[in-house]
Amino acid sequence: MKGSNFRILKHLKMNLLRSLRTPGLRGALHYTETRTITSGTLHIKDPLNFWCGGRVNLKDVKTKSEPVYEPATGRVLCQLQACGAADVDAAVGSASAAFTVWSKLAGMERAKVMLEAARLIEKRREEIAEIEVVNNGKSITEARLDVDSARLCIEYFAAQATTLSGQHVQLPGGSFAYTRREPLGVCVGIGAWNYPFQIVAWKSAPAIACGNSMVFKPSPVTPVTAVLLAEIYSQAGAPEGLFNVVQGGQETGSLLCHHPSVAKISFTGSVPTGKKIMEMASRGVKPVTLELGGKSPLIIFEDSDLENAVRGALMANFLSQGQVCSNGTRVFVQSSILPQFLKEVVRRTKAIQIGDPLLDETRMGALVSKPHLEKVLAYVKQAKKEGARVLCGGEPFIPADSKLKAGYYMTPCVLDGCTDDMTCVREEIFGPVMSVLSFETEDEVLRRANDSALGLAAGVFTKDVKRAHRVIENLQAGSCFINNYNITPVEVPFGGYKASGIGRENGQVTIEFYSQLKTVVVEMGDVDSLF
Numbered sequence: 219m220k221g222s223n224f225r226i227l228k229h230l231k232m233n234l235l236r237s238l239r240t241p242g243l244r245g246a247l248h249y250t251e252t253r254t255i256t257s258g259t260l261h262i263k264d265p266l267n268f269w270c271g272g273r274v275n276l277k278d279v280k281t282k283s284e285p286v287y288e289p290a291t292g293r294v295l296c297q298l299q300a301c302g303a304a305d306v307d308a309a310v311g312s313a314s315a316a317f318t319v320w321s322k323l324a325g326m327e328r329a330k331v332m333l334e335a336a337r338l339i340e341k342r343r344e345e346i347a348e349i350e351v352v353n354n355g356k357s358i359t360e361a362r363l364d365v366d367s368a369r370l371c372i373e374y375f376a377a378q379a380t381t382l383s384g385q386h387v388q389l390p391g392g393s394f395a396y397t398r399r400e401p402l403g404v405c406v407g408i409g410a411w412n413y414p415f416q417i418v419a420w421k422s423a424p425a426i427a428c429g430n431s432m433v434f435k436p437s438p439v440t441p442v443t444a445v446l447l448a449e450i451y452s453q454a455g456a457p458e459g460l461f462n463v464v465q466g467g468q469e470t471g472s473l474l475c476h477h478p479s480v481a482k483i484s485f486t487g488s489v490p491t492g493k494k495i496m497e498m499a500s501r502g503v504k505p506v507t508l509e510l511g512g513k514s515p516l517i518i519f520e521d522s523d524l525e526n527a528v529r530g531a532l533m534a535n536f537l538s539q540g541q542v543c544s545n546g547t548r549v550f551v552q553s554s555i556l557p558q559f560l561k562e563v564v565r566r567t568k569a570i571q572i573g574d575p576l577l578d579e580t581r582m583g584a585l586v587s588k589p590h591l592e593k594v595l596a597y598v599k600q601a602k603k604e605g606a607r608v609l610c611g612g613e614p615f616i617p618a619d620s621k622l623k624a625g626y627y628m629t630p631c632v633l634d635g636c637t638d639d640m641t642c643v644r645e646e647i648f649g650p651v652m653s654v655l656s657f658e659t660e661d662e663v664l665r666r667a668n669d670s671a672l673g674l675a676a677g678v679f680t681k682d683v684k685r686a687h688r689v690i691e692n693l694q695a696g697s698c699f700i701n702n703y704n705i706t707p708v709e710v711p712f713g714g715y716k717a718s719g720i721g722r723e724n725g726q727v728t729i730e731f732y733s734q735l736k737t738v739v740v741e742m743g744d745v746d747s748l749f
């Protein structure tokens with residue numbers, strides 16, 4: 219772990235330069251690499267749990283296994299065995315042991331391991347992205363961007379690790395105080411299925427940068443790529459047990475939350491589960507980060523650049539088959555431009571290429587599971603019943619390629635004539651369904667946009683700079699966009715207002731959610747006792 223500071227600094231600089239060369243979205247659309255996996259061919263046999271520096275076969279073979287599916291084909295990809303109390307205990311024990319070593323390292327030493335992990339991710343970019351596609355169903359183009367986001371996050375927090383510091387405060391009589399920014403201990407990460415690799419990186423990078431260790435539980439629907447990150451950290455020189463993966467669903471998650479050696483819980487998932495996590499954490503007075511659901515507004519004023527507004531609305535609704543927490547699914551359009559907007563948005567939505575997510579030309583892959591597809595289709599049916607007009611999509615889709623016929627596809631849907639009381643406007647659908655609402659004035663649209671218990675994200679399209687900032691100031695949301703949508707650079711905080719969450723991921727502020735401050739008062743004179 220020792221090495222000259224000069225070498226580490228050079229490494230940091232090289233990685234910064236490399237990250238600056240990362241293709242943006244436009245670059246990624248034309249990115250092609252040698253394909254190693256095709257849909258319907260991957261079988262995963264290796265154990266998916268990881269602690270004490272390696273993959274672990276569960277001892278209790280009686281535990282019932284659950285199938286994990288490939289959404290593109292509907293085929294079983296692997297079997298998942300849930301970790302029980304003894305397994306969770308072993309993983310937390312492994313993380314506790316690593317914490318004693320890792321927390322004592324200098325920031326530069328931690329950064330070195332993290333930058334090596336980032337380098338390995340870049341090297342394995344295509345392989346990780348392909349495996350993510352097979353397990354999640356999203357298009358390869360998006361999966362590559364997710365892998366890039368994971369890598370950039372680790373690079374960003376490697377740099378943060380080198381800058382962690384406290385304060386020095388001068389006190390009367392030559393006495394002084396100082397603060398130390400210290401890690402919390404073993405952190406638990408619990409992830410959702412929509413951005414499996416990105417979520418595990420967004421949680422582990424700030425945690426380990428601050429000197430914590432982590433036990434991560436992915437969603438049982440997408441258990442595969444978190445283990446790849448565990449192997450990468452290990453190969454990068456992390457001490458055994460620094461980053462561990464346990465598999466399972468709510469029982470395993472709840473064992474982790476209640477474990478007495480766990481210091482913090484960082485959760486990404488639905489609002490109902492987030493509430494349960496907070497309740498469990500409260501019993502041990504453990505801090506939580508909660509990244510929960512949304513029903514975010516996107517407001518398009520009549521003076522917008524219409525071409526950009528339409529592109530923004532598509533980015534706000536159809537990434538990852540619409541399964542994105544921050545999606546702007548309530549699209550408020552000023553009535554004077556509604557007809558042009560609808561014409562263009564429908565034309566472009568109909569042109570979205572649905573199909574094999576491992577093909578470069580595909581823009582929309584499969585939804586994550588059959589029950590989830592059915593749930594989304596039921597929302598479209600309900601919207602029709604409540605009076606919304608389906609302008610396009612909202613139907614099951616069967617690709618021409620016969621190996622994909624049992625996959626979970628649907629056509630992206632645009633709903634017009636929506637009103638604020640409709641189910642499709644009030645509830646998070648988490649699928650490719652855009653609800654369009656008409657508005658007249660700024661005051662009116664602000665009131666309607668804020669009429670939600672959720673507050674994850676919001677967006678506004680207008681050429682009027684003053685209006686843009688005024689509207690954003692009055693929107694109750696944590697992650698806001700002006701003249702774009704769903705752009706989440708790792709250098710800026712991401713998270714929600716209201717029931718959409720607590721705490722932030724990414725950006726400098728996240729350091730505060732994975733560390734604690736120790737104040738040390740130093741007396742330089744005599745003790746002035748009152749007794």
Ligand SMILES: NC(=O)c1ccc[n+]([C@@H]2O[C@H](COP(=O)([O-])OP(=O)(O)OC[C@H]3O[C@@H](n4cnc5c(N)ncnc54)[C@H](O)[C@@H]3O)[C@@H](O)[C@H]2O)c1
Nearest residue numbers: 409410411436437467468471472487488491509510511543
């Ligand atoms: N704000 C964000 O950053 C963000 C990002 C992605 C997804 N999400 C949200 O996630 C939701 C979709 O994901 P999901 O369906 O996987 O969510 P979910 O709440 O069903 O599950 C999330 C995770 O929690 C685990 N879990 C479930 N019950 C638990 C319990 N009682 N104790 C401990 N763990 C438990 C699950 O196994 C899974 O790993 C959507 O609402 C979406 O908006 C939010």
Ligand SMILES: C[N+](C)(C)CCCC=O
Nearest residue numbers: 413537542543544704706
């Ligand atoms: C990178 N996105 C697309 C904004 C997704 C953030 C995580 C939410 O599901």
